[in-house]
Amino acid sequence: MLRLHANEHPQGPPAGVAESLHALVPELHRYPSGEGALQAAIAELHDVPLNRVLVGAGSAEIISLAWRVFTGPGRAAFFHEPEFEFYPMLSAQCGTAALTRAWPPEEHLAEYLRQERVGLMALSNPHNPTGAWQPRQAIADLAGRLPDTTVVLNDEAYYDYVDVPDAGPSLKALSELPNMLTTRTFSKIHGLAGLRVGYGVGNARLIGLLRALQTPFSVSSTACSAALAALADQTLVLDRRTRNREQREAMAAALTGRGFEAEPSQANFLYVRPPRGTADWGADLLDRGVRVYPVGTALRVTVGSTAETAVLIAAVDDILTSTQTKSMEEI
Numbered sequence: 001m002l003r004l005h006a007n008e009h010p011q012g013p014p015a016g017v018a019e020s021l022h023a024l025v026p027e028l029h030r031y032p033s034g035e036g037a038l039q040a041a042i043a044e045l046h047d048v049p050l051n052r053v054l055v056g057a058g059s060a061e062i063i064s065l066a067w068r069v070f071t072g073p074g075r076a077a078f079f080h081e082p083e084f085e086f087y088p089m090l091s092a093q094c095g096t097a098a099l100t101r102a103w104p105p106e107e108h109l110a111e112y113l114r115q116e117r118v119g120l121m122a123l124s125n126p127h128n129p130t131g132a133w134q135p136r137q138a139i140a141d142l143a144g145r146l147p148d149t150t151v152v153l154n155d156e157a158y159y160d161y162v163d164v165p166d167a168g169p170s171l172k173a174l175s176e177l178p179n180m181l182t183t184r185t186f187s188k189i190h191g192l193a194g195l196r197v198g199y200g201v202g203n204a205r206l207i208g209l210l211r212a213l214q215t216p217f218s219v220s221s222t223a224c225s226a227a228l229a230a231l232a233d234q235t236l237v238l239d240r241r242t243r244n245r246e247q248r249e250a251m252a253a254a255l256t257g258r259g260f261e262a263e264p265s266q267a268n269f270l271y272v273r274p275p276r277g278t279a280d281w282g283a284d285l286l287d288r289g290v291r292v293y294p295v296g297t298a299l300r301v302t303v304g305s306t307a308e309t310a311v312l313i314a315a316v317d318d319i320l321t322s323t324q325t326k327s328m329e330e331i
């Protein structure tokens with residue numbers, strides 16, 4: 001089964017990761033102690049003090065903590081529709097009122113959020129599932145128009161793939177805002193989804209509130225050590241970003257050439273609308289061994305390797321041929 005549904009990286013982790021994990025084996029009977037070193041490396045990367053960084057078991061842990069801390073009775077969660085599928089799940093788990101509006105963000109969003117007493121406004125940027133990138137300045141402006149009691153969760157899980165220059169505020173500048181929490185992950189470009197490690201950056205007060213609810217030792221020693229090794233290989237990150245862009249463009253061209261419409265994407269996936277016809281695209285691709293993520297009648301498809309794109313396109317061609325044959329038979 002070709003996994004083009006979860007936005008994983010097609011290659012594994014950087015070479016240094018395996019070495020770092022081997023070195024840990026004799027220490028696995030100990031509780032983790034590597035989190036401090038990883039926290040320090042992240043703080044250095046973004047030029048922020050240590051108390052603005054929280055490492056989590058995937059960025060999902062930080063996002064989940066944000067739901068628990070900033071939403072509750074009288075403090076709704078807001079996100080667009082569609083959005084990362086974890087947001088509605090968390091609202092249900094926490095018994096939080098979830099307010100939604102259709103994507104893309106509308107002009108009077110800040111007014112609406114103020115009026116509805118929203119505790120947490122969550123937004124993935126690049127946006128999952130469309131891949132759209134909003135300049136950071138727009139997110140900072142939104143936070144600035146909201147009271148400090150409305151926290152903006154700026155979920156940058158796919159930031160490492162963004163290849164347009166953004167003159168907006170740095171992550172450090174965002175972390176100086178009273179109501180902004182940014183999350184990042186090692187699951188995507190660093191190829192470490194299976195180890196579960198990510199982080200949040202925000203002002204010391206917000207980070208302190210999240211830390212107070214975090215389960216002790218939630219991030220394993222293996223995850224910390226692998227993430228440290230991955231951070232050290234920034235050349236690989238740049239290389240993977242370029243390769244992802246090239247492959248994303250090739251995939252978009254191949255699909256649009258076959259009647260699909262593709263949204264411009266800055267992530268490692270494409271949001272495409274299939275050509276009209278009889279095919280149930282998600283199911284038909286699955287029958288041919290390709291798993292994608294259907295969003296209504298659209299599809300979110302991970303950018304894979306060249307070989308994976310070739311398998312995807314062969315499956316698409318097969319579906320197009322068989323639906324054409326079916327319609328000919330009906331005539």
Ligand SMILES: Cc1ncc(COP(=O)(O)O)c(C=O)c1O
Pocket residue numbers: 006007057058059060061084124128155157158184185186187193196197198
């Ligand atoms: C927008 C977004 N945020 C966060 C995550 C969670 O990533 P992780 O928990 O692996 O860091 C994902 C995973 O696909 C995602 O799509």
